[in-house]
Amino acid sequence: MKPSAPVLAVTSGEPAGIGPELCLQLALGEPPPGGVVVVGDPTLLAQRAALLRLEVDLVELSPGAPVPPARRGVLPVWPVALREPSRPGELAVANAGYVLETLDVAIAACRDGRAGAMVTAPLHKGVILDAGHAGFRGHTEYLRDACGVDExxxxxxxxxxxxxxxxxxxxxxxxxxxxxxxxxxxxxxxxxxxxxxxxxxxxxxxxxxxxxxxxxxxxxxxxxxxxxxxxxxxxxxxxxxxxxxxxxxxxxxxxxxxxxxxxxxxxxxxxxxxxxxxxxxxxxxxxxxxxxxxxxxxxxxxxxLPIVRTSVDHGTALDLAGRGLADAGSLRVAVALAADMADRGSATP
The missing domain is CATH 3.40.718.10 (Isopropylmalate Dehydrogenase)
Structure with missing residues (x-):
């Protein structure tokens, strides 16, 4: 019997960028078979939804709780708290740790089977380096080290x-x-x-x-x-x-x-x-x-990697954040690909 479609954990990225609103847009389109759960701050997502007048029902889940069946207009969230309030377009060094924590939550969910793949919205490398995380090069290298692989x-x-x-x-x-x-x-x-x-x-x-x-x-x-x-x-x-x-x-x-x-x-x-x-x-x-x-x-x-990870092909677009101009096309492609890869990988002996 073919296993059920995998849930995809989507990290919301740099809170001052377009990542949170791209995640909200996912709930307004046709969801993938297994659905998505966003890893991020529910208050941030609610504030951005209100700013952009997006009608999205945020469902906050406790850690480890099963993700409900996918429904248009509904966005499950695994909560991670911002270190300080965020405003569109304004970077805050204090929130660098928040961004990395969202990655850690998604990686752990993939490794313990709660998610079949992770999809990442864009982060801002400069603000993470400014926060003292020396040597940070980006998502790719961070996932390599977190998963303990050499290449x-x-x-x-x-x-x-x-x-x-x-x-x-x-x-x-x-x-x-x-x-x-x-x-x-x-x-x-x-x-x-x-x-x-x-x-x-x-x-x-x-x-x-x-x-x-x-x-x-x-x-x-x-x-x-x-x-x-x-x-x-x-x-x-x-x-x-x-x-x-x-x-x-x-x-x-x-x-x-x-x-x-x-x-x-x-x-x-x-x-x-x-x-x-x-x-x-x-x-x-x-x-x-x-x-x-x-x-x-x-x-x-x-x-x-031992897990599936896909991402967008662009950056944080701080100049577009909060203005309703962000295009979720790349994130939708990343989600579709992650679903395909997770499904194909689960069928591989």
């Missing part, structure tokens, strides 16, 4: 790529882009790329494209690091000395890998035809292309 992979996917994986979302350009490095200063990127590191990332990418997306034999296109993929060593030797040896070794094991390819021509129809994912070497090599193709209708996925 995770950040991948973004447009909504039509999700549709190809079995969801109901559709779009014009199907694209999945994973990253070999994530939130690093550009001058540190080359030193962070190693044969061993690339091999770990490609193994995770291959395994999770199969497990979570149902792709039996993924084909992955790999970017070079340097312009023109190093121009045979004249514009850098990382392709010859690091990337290519890794790809050769994995191809000998049966991996389907193209590259290293120049990033300025890889993202064209000729090279992307039949490709299931692209591995970019650094954040701003691959993500500007994906966001141009599907900004606001794409989702961020963390691969390599």
């Amino acid at each position: 995770v992979v950040m991948m973004l996917a447009t909504d039509s790529a999700l549709h190809a994986a079995g969801s109901d979302w559709q779009g014009s350009t199907a694209l999945r882009v994973a990253l070999a490095t994530t939130h690093l200063p550009l001058r540190e990127v080359a030193d962070a790329i190693s044969e061993a590191g690339l091999e770990r990332i490609l193994r995770i990418l291959q395994a999770d494209l199969t497990r979570w997306f149902g792709i039996a034999r993924p084909r992955i296109a790999v970017c070079g690091l340097n312009p023109h993929a190093g121009e045979s060593g004249h514009l850098g030797r990382e392709e010859l000395e690091v990337i290519e040896p890794c790809l050769v070794r994995l191809r000998n094991e049966g991996f389907e890998l193209d590259g290293p390819l120049p990033a300025d021509t890889l993202f064209t129809p000729r090279h992307l035809t039949g490709v299931d994912a692209v591995l970019a070497m650094y954040h701003d090599q691959g993500l500007p292309v994906l966001k141009y193709a599907g900004f606001g209708q794409a989702a961020n996925i963390t691969l390599g």
Whole structure:
């Protein structure tokens, strides 16, 4: 018998940003089969709903309580208290701990089976660093450390790529882009790329494209690091000395890998035809292309975790908070993807 649809734990993100109102908008659309529960401050959500005149019935649940069946207009909440009142668009360092606590609650719920996946609204890295959480790099690295794994992979996917994986979302350009490095200063990127590191990332990418997306034999296109993929060593030797040896070794094991390819021509129809994912070497090599193709209708996925985590493809948008201008499209895509992944993962032996 197929297990019941999983509940999704959605963290409300930076309280001064658009995250709380995006979560409220989830209750006004068609809920996923298992429903969602928002992790956040019920008073904050009620205040934002009143400000924006959103008719949402907030149902506060005690920790560990079962989530009621999904209903339009109703939003279950696992409460986490703000450290101080929040106003739209105005960051408060005191609330950094609140944001991290919402993540901890969602992670624990996924690990103990109360939630089948977690979906994250955007947080503000700067205010968390300003609060004294030194070394904080973002959701991806925080979840890696919280789950006790050595390596995770950040991948973004447009909504039509999700549709190809079995969801109901559709779009014009199907694209999945994973990253070999994530939130690093550009001058540190080359030193962070190693044969061993690339091999770990490609193994995770291959395994999770199969497990979570149902792709039996993924084909992955790999970017070079340097312009023109190093121009045979004249514009850098990382392709010859690091990337290519890794790809050769994995191809000998049966991996389907193209590259290293120049990033300025890889993202064209000729090279992307039949490709299931692209591995970019650094954040701003691959993500500007994906966001141009599907900004606001794409989702961020963390691969390599023992739990399912997806997120939006944008930031806190402090300038839009509380004005009724925020678009929940990316959060809806992230929720749809999380539901698909959790359902497929629960069916995997």
